[in-house]
Amino acid sequence: MSGDDKIHLSYQVEGGDLTRAGEASSSVKQTLRKLGLDPAVIRRVSVCMYEGEINMVIHANGGLAMVDVGLDDIVITLTDFGPGIPDIDKAMQAGYTTAADSVRDLGFGAGMGLPNMKKYSDDMKIKSIVGMGTTVTMVINIP
Amino acid sequence: MRHSVALNLSKCLGCTTCIKSCPTEAIRVRSRKATILPNRCIDCGTCIQVCPHQAVRSQRMNVKEALQRFKYNIAIPDPSLYGQFHNLDDANIVLNALLNIGFDDIFEAGTASEMLAATLDGCEGLEAPQKPELSPACPAVVRLICIRFPDLLNHLPPLVTPIELATILARKQAVEAGVPAEDIGVFSIVPCSSQVTAVSAPEGLEKPVLDGALAIRDVYLELLGPMRDLDKDNMLPLAGSRVGTSWAFSGGEALTRRERRYIAVDGIVNVIRMLEEIEDGRMPDADFIELRACTNGCLGGCLNVENPFTAKMHLKDLMGNLPPSPQWGVREDVLEILRSTKEPVFLPTFQLDPNRRVAMQKMMAIQTLEDQLPGLRCGSCGAPSCRAFAEDVVMGRASVDDCIFKVRERMQHMAGDTEADDYMPAPFRLRRKQPAPETDCLEPMGPQDSGEERPE
Known part of the structure; x- marks a missing residue:
């Protein structure tokens, strides 16, 4: 399918405001529901979106979330201009976290964000340059 | 439906x-x-x-007419009913007055909720839904889950509601006492519109079991006189116990079920937020989530009389006078009927088209149109938001010209920018209109009318 046949959604995720994280996820869900996608697929997308949003809020002072919905798959691209991830393998380990205590006290930053995003997507790629920012791309196939 | x-x-x-x-x-x-x-x-x-x-x-039944349809009438009062009365120290006053207005028997929904909880509690092997378990008691919430949160349907336990359980048990008791089945009419006395709908379209049952629902506010009026005239020294002891009565307010269901780690959410906006969070994988660390569409639980239902917060105080006062719950234990008759006979199913109400390719094309058309709309949610087109309006246009439910801003664009083409702007309502004008010299534009708006005719 050519890029023009896809539905493009994009959201500016504000940094520093944990209470508003989830708004993009909620909006994506409503769109996908209107397309009649399988509820299980929608749920996977919403978990990936939400975890990604939270990551950008906690670590990168916000960023941009883009979702491309095609007939066969949904591609979520999260781009931020935050500090970058020095050791991606370590960041992918369940429970590994660099979140501040103030964030952890709120119940976030348990080190499950990236592992969950990997678990709920069919493919995940992380590109990160320390000091420049991070791009996470997740693909969720539509059966 | x-x-x-x-x-x-x-x-x-x-x-x-x-x-x-x-x-x-x-x-x-x-x-x-x-x-x-x-x-x-x-x-x-x-x-x-x-x-x-x-x-x-x-829409609901007239109380007097309902009572004439059958020879033997059974009332299933929701505990919210008691919260409507000032200084009610004995629930028997309400229940005996119900007998005086034409009911022959009473089975409190609160008692059924206690029986249901006790049987569930003592019974291993009943298939448990996915945790956290969501309460199936509020029909509006169950319907919301069916249309908007289909992936959470497996968090709902396959159970009948206390009102349904009370109905089935009460009918059975009457038949066993020798009343011909065709003479029995069972009516719930309910606090909200969703419970009225649940009578003809129960979420968990193949076939309706109730004969009708009466609104608390209608029954209230019928009861006032008989409650005043009641011989308080010769009342039948009909009232149940304390715990089941708490069902009427938020948190009462969890209390009845003796849940330790529970969350009680009330108000439809809060319910939606909680369901969104669960859907996003933000699973709260709770075993049970009580969900009620109305603020303050069933006491906030639109068919009540009293302010829900005042009603809660009334109910708590009354509960102090009620006996503690008996040990119901596992009851065979409850066990037989507590399972729902119908699973709530996903209703793809929001789907734009069954064919996904067509749905995607429609979605793209909606997005294109939405981008051209002002995003003000002014409601002038009759839709709640510009997104909903764009969808209405693409789905053939509205015309683009229903948007006052799209009309302005057309007028600008025809009449030029200035005139078009002058015809817009004040909040939507791009420029401040020059006030006529003799009027002070900051004059406060009074209640007096401009003499313009208003539709009644």
């Missing part, structure tokens, strides 16, 4: 108050009258509570 929420068109002015409060965006205003999209309505009754003209109501 038959809805109990209905419009009285002669009272509706088309003011658009209701369209924005509807949690499922089910209402549109057309030709100065509100209309309800039946597939989206969950009968939560929010519109009934916000309508300034009392044009939305919950």
